[in-house]
Amino acid sequence: MAMAETVTITREEKKGRIRQWLEKNDSRIKDLQYSIRLFLKSPMAVLGLAIIILFLLLAILAPWITPYGEMERNWYQIMKPPSAEHFFGTDDMGGDVFSRIIWGSRISLYVGFVVVVSAIIIGSIIGGISGYFGGIIDEIMMRVTDIFLAFPSLILAMVVCAALGRSTENVMLALCITWWPTYARIIRGQALTVREQKYIEAARAVGGTDLHIITRHLLPNSLSPVIVQSTMDLGNVILTAAALSFIGFGAQPGAAEWGRMVSDGAQFMMTSPWIVTFTGLAILLACLGFNLFGDGLRDIMDPKMRR
């Protein structure tokens, strides 16, 4: 009996807490609802999100939905044009192009997410410290960022892959090295404006440490431009990773990776153009999804567009 009572009390308490939380965050929730309404009004952004979800589902469900295995070859079905058995035809080794594109989406999305998330982490650390402390630290860190920005990114990535060995892991590493400066710049810029705000002063007045202020106030308030940039960058990273594989610095010949598949198929362009055509269309569609979505987000988060 006593047990039941305590449970009801905590339930009451919980309800009270939720109500409190809802009241406290009322403006934020309203804002989010308004954003979602704005988002749903933009058909292109919704289309972008739909494409992203489609590719995520394809990547996750690949083992169950692909008619053929990742490296499954059928030597009697070499370079067959699209048909009911092979929607996108077969390649020079008798692999099913449709299935291989779906398997390839796993690698590409994985590379995209890992690179962008790592770039955001490195960029946040460097940009946050640089913008928050300013002065000589800022000067040094921004000069280092300048160096990386001035680098021809594709050439740098190629050199890193050549130095470390040609594999998908090294492509990711190379892209992380070339991608973080953009985020460092964005977060530094945000930090410069945010650190002058009254609430930062207030946080400092109540004894907030630098680390606390950076992680709890500065970074969360720099979030919206980072979200927009990272959505569009996901598409960009997928493109660049495919390009690196295409020129032979990533996945090895025969791998079910999009860039590699285009480059393996390029020599059969004359006789079986479907290999290159469908694989390239898949890359285009995936990147377009991220770009449409990111573009829509930018409109929503831009205060000018909210009027």
Added chain:
Amino acid sequence: MKLRDYIIRRLLLLIPVLIGITFITFFLTHSIPGYDPATPWLKEKTTPAARELIVKQHHLDEPIVIQYFYYLSDLSRLDLGLSASEGNRPVVDALKDYFPATLELTITSLLICILLGIPIGIISAIKKDKWPDHIVRLFSLTGISIPVFWFALILQYVFYLKLNLLPLGGRLDIGQAPPTFSLPFIDVHSTGLYILDSILAGRLDILSQALLHLVMPSFCLAFISLAVIARMTRSSMLEALTQDFIRTARSKGLSEGVVIFKHALRNALIPTTTVIGLMFGGLLSGAVLTETIFFWPGIGRYSTRAISALDYSSIMGVTLLVAIIYVLTNLLVDVLYAYLDPRIKFG
């Protein structure tokens, strides 16, 4: 701050950036496994003793940090070393040969971007949220989403294999010698820019050949940046159209055409100019893929070959050249920006 002081300050700031770039490329390339740094000087008959001598002579036995300082001192004399992938000729000579090809390609692409991108952006802004705007938006986003290497292959398939309208690649037909000209008083017979050279030589047949060869690679390279310029023009046009002086102009009774082209566009072009400037560096970098696919003998293709051959003096030469051009165009853009918009202060 005065303009002159500003430029000097910026040029001085370039020095640490460029040293940083050489530092990173030097240590990266020297960590490539399986490359013998003595390669460019070795001949078939080089004996081990002679090899020792070469290693000593070029300080290849010194610690890598010391080697880096030797590299910097060579660099200050514009000596970039020998290129192993280019028959051991000096890297500087290779760059001199290949750079004009890339320059011709990027300038053509840039022109395509400007001539198509700005009008597309203006249309998009005037017809905001109507169907032309949506089409332009979809087109621009497709532009930045398209895999260049794939687009190039598709172009080749359609225009060379199927329609046979355009050449597959290269700068001129196979067997055609590059145009040379002779001018009074100047001892220069070719610039490496085939369009300019063929005009100066009065060879219209070579000119048309060179132009035909340029069509596919330059469109391919321009496509991405075209989208960016169109977007930039659109948003800065929209920004300009909300300004007070536009309302004033309209209330004066000026026609919509005058308001758009004379009042709004002139202000809208300022940010677009800067984007165009910044794009130049990006185009140089993007040329790597385009040049490789279209057999374009420029620095992009040279760098791919050099990296594949682990020829590190060439890699460093190309990287340095592209980086220098990138930072110099950045500087030029900033100066131009302040010139176009007198409200900007140097600092």
